[in-house]
Structures are given as C-alpha cells and as structure tokens.
Amino acid sequence: MSVSAETGTTRPDRARSTRTLTVTGLNHALHDGYTDVIYVLLPVWQAEFALSYGLLALLRGLYAGAMAGLQIPVGRIAERIDGKIILIAGTALSALGYAFAGFSGGVIGLGLALALSGAGSSTQHPIASAAVSRAYGTAARGPLGVYNFSGDLGKAAIPALTSILLVIMSWRHTLLVLAFAGLLVAVCIALWMPSVGKGAEHKATSASRGASTGGGFRWLLAIGILDTAVRMGFLTFLPFLLRDKGASLPTNGLALALVFIGGAAGKFTCGWLGERVGTLRTVLITEGGTAALIAAVLALPLAPAIVLLPLLGVMLNGTSSVLYGTVPELTPAHQTERAFALFYTGTIGSGAIAPVLYGLLGDALGPTLATAATALTALAICPLAVALARHLADDQATASP
Structure with missing residues (x-):
C-alpha cells in the first residue's frame, strides 16, 4: 500500500516535470534558432535593400539589444503574472515579428520587426529557466543542462532549414514559414506546459533558501x-x-x-x-x-x-x-x-x-x-x-x- 501511495504521488510530479522540460526545451530551440538565423539572412537583405555592413550589424543589434535589454523587466513582471502566460505571449510576439519582417517593404520596417521579435525572445531565458528550476527543485541541475543543450539544437537546425527554404522560395515566404512554426510552439506551450505560477506565490518559501x-x-x-x-x-x-x-x-x-x-x-x-x-x-x-x-x-x-x-x-x-x-x-x-x-x-x-x-x-x-x-x-x-x-x-x- 505504501508503495502504491508513493507511486501515485510521485508519478504526476514526474510527468509534470518532464512536460515542463520538453516544452521549454522546444521553446529554447525555437528562440535560439530565431536568434542565429539572422546570420543566414543578412546577405539576402544586403542584396535586397543594398545595405552597408554597418546597417546589417545594426539589424542584428536591434534583435539582440531588445532581447538582452528586456530580460530584467520580464523577470520582474513574472513576479506578478504566471510565467506560462508570459512565455506564450513572448513566443507569439517573436513569431509575429518574423511575420512582419516578411511583409516589410523597407529596411526601417524590417528593423522594427526584428526589434519586436527580439522583445518577444526576451521572455524565454528567464521564464523557462525558472520553470525548469521549480519543476525539478533540488534536482534541477541536470535538467537545466538539458534545457541549455536544447538551444544548441535550434541553432543548428533552424538556420540549416532556412538555408534549404531559401533555395526553393523567397526570403519573405521563408520568414512566414518560420513565423508559423513559432506560433505552433506558442500553441504547444498553451496546451501542454504546466503552470509556472507567479514569483510572488513562492515568497513564503524564500527565506530558508x-x-x-x-x-x-x-x-x-x-x-x-x-x-x-x-x-x-x-x-x-x-x-x-x-x-x-x-x-x-x-x-x-x-x-x-x-x-x-x-x-x-x-x-x-x-x-x-x-x-x-x-x-x-x-x-x-x-x-x-x-x-x-x-x-x-x-x-x-x-x-x-x-x-x-x-x-x-x-x-x-x-x-x-x-x-x-x-x-x-x-x-x-x-x-x-x-x-x-x-x-x-x-x-x-x-x-x-x-x-x-x-x-x-x-x-x-x-x-x-x-x-x-x-x-x-x-x-x-x-x-x-x-x-x-x-x-x-x-x-x-x-x-x-
């Protein structure tokens, strides 16, 4: 009876933790792929808009700057709003940024779209890392390593896939495909990822740690x-x-x-x-x-x-x-x-x-x-x-x- 009771109580927690790690790993792969695929697209944009190397670097910087600069505000917001909701919104926003980039008619629109996508990606690291940490508790070191590794999979897969797509379709249609993939990941988070909770809900347990x-x-x-x-x-x-x-x-x-x-x-x-x-x-x-x-x-x-x-x-x-x-x-x-x-x-x-x-x-x-x-x-x-x-x-x- 004690074994059955223990199994009944631990199995749901284990399944919940596994779902959290799987979904956040998928999301990490997407966002890291979104970050590095810009390197594949820079030569295409140079040919399309006759850009200098300085402007190309600026385009890359707009995405990276928005992503890096908004992470701390996102961490503060997560103390008041369930992290799952923030992660869904951020992933959808990042995908929409690439969609807008596909529809952009000039370099200004392209830059704004990349900044929007980078802003969406700012949610990924702090929220997903905290979700994995809370899901596994004191055993989170190994799973966080797996989560960290999943980003490298996205860095390898998404730029490679984009290179193939650019051979068979225009760069604008390629970005729409990437945006659609991002929206699918946002749906996966909504359907399968357990709630992360608000940071403030864990304040009672913070003193001991x-x-x-x-x-x-x-x-x-x-x-x-x-x-x-x-x-x-x-x-x-x-x-x-x-x-x-x-x-x-x-x-x-x-x-x-x-x-x-x-x-x-x-x-x-x-x-x-x-x-x-x-x-x-x-x-x-x-x-x-x-x-x-x-x-x-x-x-x-x-x-x-x-x-x-x-x-x-x-x-x-x-x-x-x-x-x-x-x-x-x-x-x-x-x-x-x-x-x-x-x-x-x-x-x-x-x-x-x-x-x-x-x-x-x-x-x-x-x-x-x-x-x-x-x-x-x-x-x-x-x-x-x-x-x-x-x-x-x-x-x-x-x-x-």
Missing part, C-alpha cells in the same frame, strides 16, 4: 561573465590561428563545427556532472581544461590541434550548464525569474563586448598573445569558483568528511 546565500550570486554572475568572455574571445581568433597554421577555408569551417559539436555535448553532460561532484570541482575541471587546451592548440601543429577541438568545445561550453543550474540555489524562490534575467543579461552582454576588447588586444599584441589572454582569463575564474563554493550547499556537502 535565500537566507544562506549571502553574496554568492555576485560571484556566480562574475564567473558567468568571464566564462562567456573566454568562449567568445577564443572563437574570435580561432579561424586566424588555424589559418596561420595552414588551414584552408573548408578546414576552418570543419574546425568550428567540431568546437560547436563538443560545446553541445559539454552543455548536455556538465549539468549532470555538477550535480554529482559539485559546482566547484566541475568549474575547476572545465576552466582548467579550457586553459590547458587553448595552450595546446596554440602550440601544436594543425592536425593535432584540430583533433583537440571537440574536447576544447566541451570545456568551453560545459561551465555554462553548471552555472545555470546553480542560479536557483543562490536565489530566493520568489525572485528566480529576476535572477535568471540578470544572469542571462550579464552573459549576453559579455558575449557582445568581449570580442571587441579581445580584438583590440589582438590589434596591439597579435592573435597568439590575445588568445593566450583568454586562457589566462579562464584560470582567473578558478579563485572566483573557490569563493563561490562557500555559498553552495552541494560543495559544502562534498567537502564534508
């Missing part, structure tokens, strides 16, 4: 910003490093693909690794491994350097899943959306600024020394991880005899 966190979130955010800077800085210089070793253009493309494949694997596996061995050990492994492998890529000839790139991709991207899984532990329950919004805003902002800073360093010192600086940045994260571990229950538990 938030009282012991202290300044841990600040350390976590600093690590996230530096980790993103390492990843973006290294990827900025990798094609030039391989070119200097004798790589052709196709070889460079293969090398980047190997890094991205390894990165997707790292996002998938390191969330679970963090749950088992603790945040500190996992971050020390990934950041120390990143620094060592960057140094190896700099020192080795072309062929062995390329062989190391998948493992380097695992290390470069693996830390991010561990960090995302740690956000709920350092945040009062009623402010989870706000914390994820702040964390994602910091990391996205770092991804935009870091290549510029490392680029200036590359102009001054050359690509080799600038890349070596990314390895040193990775090592600089290690003492921050030690400071963070003092605020984490998992690392205190693993350190206990």
Whole structure:
C-alpha cells in the first residue's frame, strides 16, 4: 500500500516535470534558432535593400539589444503574472515579428520587426529557466543542462532549414514559414506546459533558501561573465590561428563545427556532472581544461590541434550548464525569474563586448598573445569558483568528511 501511495504521488510530479522540460526545451530551440538565423539572412537583405555592413550589424543589434535589454523587466513582471502566460505571449510576439519582417517593404520596417521579435525572445531565458528550476527543485541541475543543450539544437537546425527554404522560395515566404512554426510552439506551450505560477506565490518559501546565500550570486554572475568572455574571445581568433597554421577555408569551417559539436555535448553532460561532484570541482575541471587546451592548440601543429577541438568545445561550453543550474540555489524562490534575467543579461552582454576588447588586444599584441589572454582569463575564474563554493550547499556537502 505504501508503495502504491508513493507511486501515485510521485508519478504526476514526474510527468509534470518532464512536460515542463520538453516544452521549454522546444521553446529554447525555437528562440535560439530565431536568434542565429539572422546570420543566414543578412546577405539576402544586403542584396535586397543594398545595405552597408554597418546597417546589417545594426539589424542584428536591434534583435539582440531588445532581447538582452528586456530580460530584467520580464523577470520582474513574472513576479506578478504566471510565467506560462508570459512565455506564450513572448513566443507569439517573436513569431509575429518574423511575420512582419516578411511583409516589410523597407529596411526601417524590417528593423522594427526584428526589434519586436527580439522583445518577444526576451521572455524565454528567464521564464523557462525558472520553470525548469521549480519543476525539478533540488534536482534541477541536470535538467537545466538539458534545457541549455536544447538551444544548441535550434541553432543548428533552424538556420540549416532556412538555408534549404531559401533555395526553393523567397526570403519573405521563408520568414512566414518560420513565423508559423513559432506560433505552433506558442500553441504547444498553451496546451501542454504546466503552470509556472507567479514569483510572488513562492515568497513564503524564500527565506530558508535565500537566507544562506549571502553574496554568492555576485560571484556566480562574475564567473558567468568571464566564462562567456573566454568562449567568445577564443572563437574570435580561432579561424586566424588555424589559418596561420595552414588551414584552408573548408578546414576552418570543419574546425568550428567540431568546437560547436563538443560545446553541445559539454552543455548536455556538465549539468549532470555538477550535480554529482559539485559546482566547484566541475568549474575547476572545465576552466582548467579550457586553459590547458587553448595552450595546446596554440602550440601544436594543425592536425593535432584540430583533433583537440571537440574536447576544447566541451570545456568551453560545459561551465555554462553548471552555472545555470546553480542560479536557483543562490536565489530566493520568489525572485528566480529576476535572477535568471540578470544572469542571462550579464552573459549576453559579455558575449557582445568581449570580442571587441579581445580584438583590440589582438590589434596591439597579435592573435597568439590575445588568445593566450583568454586562457589566462579562464584560470582567473578558478579563485572566483573557490569563493563561490562557500555559498553552495552541494560543495559544502562534498567537502564534508
């Protein structure tokens, strides 16, 4: 009888959690695909509207800026409105932005449509991450890694599908197809995703979780910003490093693909690794491994350097899943959306600024020394991880005899 009772109470929770992860993963794939498909469309828009490279960068910036800049306000709104409703509205708005882009008659209309779509995508990271966190509770690290990994699937699938569609139809009709897919995802959220609830509803349980966190979130955010800077800085210089070793253009493309494949694997596996061995050990492994492998890529000839790139991709991207899984532990329950919004805003902002800073360093010192600086940045994260571990229950538990 006790087994039956236990099964009856846990199975619905497990099914609810699985549905939350599945639907938010699908939504993450859509929005990350929406973000990266712009790179495929930029040459098309240049030919259509005779745009300069500056204007093309502005179009990309309008989407990214709206997405990054509105995440914190969205996190605050989620404390008053059920996150599921916000996620549905945001996904539908992002899809409609692409529909309006398909109907746009000029560059101004196109820019406004992309800003609208980016505004819709601003809801995705904070709301969906908080939904997965609440669905799985203390076991959320691994599922958040899966959620993080699902975005890479969208980055791979949607731009590839768009490239095929552009061969058989106009770019305007292609955008309408993408918009229709987004509306279907919004319907899936409405039909199958469990309610997330308002952040304020969880305020009663926040004292026990938030009282012991202290300044841990600040350390976590600093690590996230530096980790993103390492990843973006290294990827900025990798094609030039391989070119200097004798790589052709196709070889460079293969090398980047190997890094991205390894990165997707790292996002998938390191969330679970963090749950088992603790945040500190996992971050020390990934950041120390990143620094060592960057140094190896700099020192080795072309062929062995390329062989190391998948493992380097695992290390470069693996830390991010561990960090995302740690956000709920350092945040009062009623402010989870706000914390994820702040964390994602910091990391996205770092991804935009870091290549510029490392680029200036590359102009001054050359690509080799600038890349070596990314390895040193990775090592600089290690003492921050030690400071963070003092605020984490998992690392205190693993350190206990």
